[in-house]
Amino acid sequence: MQLRIFFKSFPETTRCPSCGKIGVIRRSRTKNFLEAAVKSSRIANVYKCRECGWRGILRKYTVNKYSFITLFFYIILIFTVAYIITKVLENKFGS
Ligand SMILES: [Zn+2]
The missing domain is CATH 2.20.25 (N-terminal domain of TfIIb)
Incomplete structure (x- = not known):
C-alpha cells in the first residue's frame, strides 16, 4: 500500500x-x-x-484515486487518534 x-x-x-x-x-x-x-x-x-x-x-x-484513499485513511487516523486522546484525558481529569 x-x-x-x-x-x-x-x-x-x-x-x-x-x-x-x-x-x-x-x-x-x-x-x-x-x-x-x-x-x-x-x-x-x-x-x-x-x-x-x-x-x-x-x-x-x-492526484489519482489512490490519493483520495490515502487522504481518507489519514482523516480516519487523525479522528481515531483525536478520539483516543480525548478519552485518555477524560479518564485522567474526568473523575
Ligand atoms: Zn502544442
Missing part, C-alpha cells in the same frame, strides 16, 4: 494542452519572477510545446 497523496507526473510525456500532440512538451526557461517562483516551488514547472508554441505551467505532481 502506497501512502502517498501526490504522484509524480511527467509533463514531457503528456499531451500538449493546446494542440494535443504527445511528446512535444519541453521544459522552458523562466522569463519572469512568477515563473521563477513556480520553478523553485518544485511542484510545477514552465513548459513549452515544440509544435504549436504553447507555453505554460504544468504540475509535476498529480
